[in-house]
Amino acid sequence: MSIGEEVILVVDFGSQYAHLIARRIRELKVYSEIVFPDITEKEIEKIAPKGIIFSGGPRSVYEKDAPLLTDDVFDYLIRKDIPILGICYGHQLIALKMGGNVKGEKKKEYGIATVDILDPEGIFNDLENKETVWMSHGDQVFELPPGFVITSKTDNSPIAAFRSTSKKIYGLQWHPEVVHTKNGQKILSNFVYNVCGCKGTWDLSDFIEENVSKIRNKVGSGKAVIALSGGIDSSVAAAVAEKAIGNRLYAVFVDHGLLRKGEAEVVSKAFSGHDINFKKIDAKKRFFDKLFGITDPEKKRMVIGEEFIRIFEEEAKKIGADFLVQGTIYPDIIESGRSQHADTIKSHHNVGGLPDSISFKEIIEPLRDLYKDEVREVGRRLGLPDKIIDQYPFPGPGLAVRITGPVTEENIRICREASSIVEEELEKASIENIWQAFAVTLEDKVVGVVGDQRKFGRIVALRIVESQDAMTANFKKLPWDVLEKISTRITNEVPEVVSVAYFISHKPPQTIEPC
Numbered sequence: 246m247s248i249g250e251e252v253i254l255v256v257d258f259g260s261q262y263a264h265l266i267a268r269r270i271r272e273l274k275v276y277s278e279i280v281f282p283d284i285t286e287k288e289i290e291k292i293a294p295k296g297i298i299f300s301g302g303p304r305s306v307y308e309k310d311a312p313l314l315t316d317d318v319f320d321y322l323i324r325k326d327i328p329i330l331g332i333c334y335g336h337q338l339i340a341l342k343m344g345g346n347v348k349g350e351k352k353k354e355y356g357i358a359t360v361d362i363l364d365p366e367g368i369f370n371d372l373e374n375k376e377t378v379w380m381s382h383g384d385q386v387f388e389l390p391p392g393f394v395i396t397s398k399t400d401n402s403p404i405a406a407f408r409s410t411s412k413k414i415y416g417l418q419w420h421p422e423v424v425h426t427k428n429g430q431k432i433l434s435n436f437v438y439n440v441c442g443c444k445g446t447w448d449l450s451d452f453i454e455e456n457v458s459k460i461r462n463k464v465g466s467g468k469a470v471i472a473l474s475g476g477i478d479s480s481v482a483a484a485v486a487e488k489a490i491g492n493r494l495y496a497v498f499v500d501h502g503l504l505r506k507g508e509a510e511v512v513s514k515a516f517s518g519h520d521i522n523f524k525k526i527d528a529k530k531r532f533f534d535k536l537f538g539i540t541d542p543e544k545k546r547m548v549i550g551e552e553f554i555r556i557f558e559e560e561a562k563k564i565g566a567d568f569l570v571q572g573t574i575y576p577d578i579i580e581s582g583r584s585q586h587a588d589t590i591k592s593h594h595n596v597g598g599l600p601d602s603i604s605f606k607e608i609i610e611p612l613r614d615l616y617k618d619e620v621r622e623v624g625r626r627l628g629l630p631d632k633i634i635d636q637y638p639f640p641g642p643g644l645a646v647r648i649t650g651p652v653t654e655e656n657i658r659i660c661r662e663a664s665s666i667v668e669e670e671l672e673k674a675s676i677e678n679i680w681q682a683f684a685v686t687l688e689d690k691v692v693g694v695v696g697d698q699r700k701f702g703r704i705v706a707l708r709i710v711e712s713q714d715a716m717t718a719n720f721k722k723l724p725w726d727v728l729e730k731i732s733t734r735i736t737n738e739v740p741e742v743v744s745v746a747y748f749i750s751h752k753p754p755q756t757i758e759p760c
């Protein structure tokens with residue numbers, strides 16, 4: 246199947262759950278894509294979605310500058326009879342656009358609630374009369390638009406859900422995408438299958454085949470360079486590209502001196518058997534010179550992004566390759582603020598950190614529509630070893646974004662040694678469900694006492710999180726004895742360090758990488 250055949254669009258109105266909606270839809274085997282409120286009628290026409298979901302959002306629909314779809318887009322959706330599901334803010338937006346009314350409530354409704362299902366048609370098919378749902382809203386619809394009926398209510402929200410009697414338009418005040426809504430996935434499934442008429446043909450195997458043939462068509466009889474870091478994304482991208490063009494793929498592994506302990510050896514070993522012309526470039530001096538004195542995280546990312554590209558260009562020139570394959574994944578694009586309305590959280594080195602002028606004919610990104618766990622699944626299906634697939638994700642800019650100060654030998658060494666202790670101890674303790682685990686070298690110093698002597702020493706902070714797709718994350722609630730072991734080993738084995746801290750912030754507000 247082709248991605249374009251069955252698409253559900255999710256309009257992100259600024260909700261932290263917009264990604265969760267898209268993922269839930271993909272779990273239903275229907276491809277879904279996030280778009281932003283500035284999407285145009287023409288763009289929608291080109292995608293020809295089977296349905297569209299309006300996400301929640303932090304604003305009020307009647308606020309000045311609230312993100313609203315244009316009337317043209319809204320009219321287009323109605324004219325073409327494209328099914329719409331509005332969630333929370335999206336529900337209120339439908340009410341506003343269709344002639345109903347929304348108002349702010351003094352008392353916000355937040356958390357688990359029980360709703361009465363009044364009408365089992367469409368999205369409520371097969372639900373109980375009472376359902377447990379998760380609410381999070383300040384505003385609510387208090388006047389139905391003409392031609393709509395109430396389909397659900399709570400004591401606090403008399404119009405907790407509605408639907409149009411003549412069009413496929415549904416609104417929900419609560420969030421079906423979060424696990425606390427017991428039958429949330431059933432509601433989404435009803436929308437996708439019963440209302441939008443999807444067949445559920447999105448499958449990763451088809452995705453692989455489709456991308457393999459796309460790469461073949463693009464590269465033709467030419468050659469391509471793959472930017473291989475040994476991390477999950479670039480390794481999987483390499484496997485897809487290798488399947489497509491075999492030994493006309495040239496893997497360039499840049500050792501920028503910012504790698505994890507032992508990484509260069511592991512990667513060299515893992516890929517040297519492949520038929521992909523593996524070449525390791527020692528570029529440590531080059532990167533350290535360029536990064537000298539820089540502490541601003543975004544500047545670090547820009548410098549690293551540019552330097553990577555220049556090395557790949559130089560190598561491509563030697564080989565005679567016109568194409569660069571990168572392991573960019575969907576969250577890299579979203580976080581780099583590649584949409585007009587999305588804020589730049591951090592410029593991923595391979596997206597926002599790219600220089601303006603590049604001498605490649607084209608950059609090929611076979612994984613750009615996938616979330617990390619989907620990338621892992623593609624890697625498994627292509628037979629990559631567990632060691633590569635199950636490793637902690639490692640950002641292209643490497644340890645440079647795990648030190649809050651300048652890139653110096655000492656800062657990098659502290660980060661590398663302490664992180665390796667973290668990984669070893671977590672493995673020994675068999676702690677499960679960890680998405681990411683490493684140590685951060687902080688710039689501040691604190692007074693310590695070592696062997697009866699004062700020592701004004703360094704601090705490292707541990708970042709260990711659980712996550713599904715890195716768009717949100719929770720700090721891992723580790724047993725104290727494991728934390729104690731890690732702390733003791735770091736202060737004993739990394740001579741500069743006298744203090745170990747633990748980041749106990751989720752994402753949001755803190756991101757996973759510190760810089």
Ligand code: XMP
Binds near residue numbers: 546681755
């Ligand atoms: P953040 O820090 O944005 O990290 O919460 C989310 C996930 O993305 C990885 N990450 C990167 N990967 N280039 C990459 O290849 C980058 O510039 C980059 N920045 C963050 C990060 O390791 C985490 O898994």
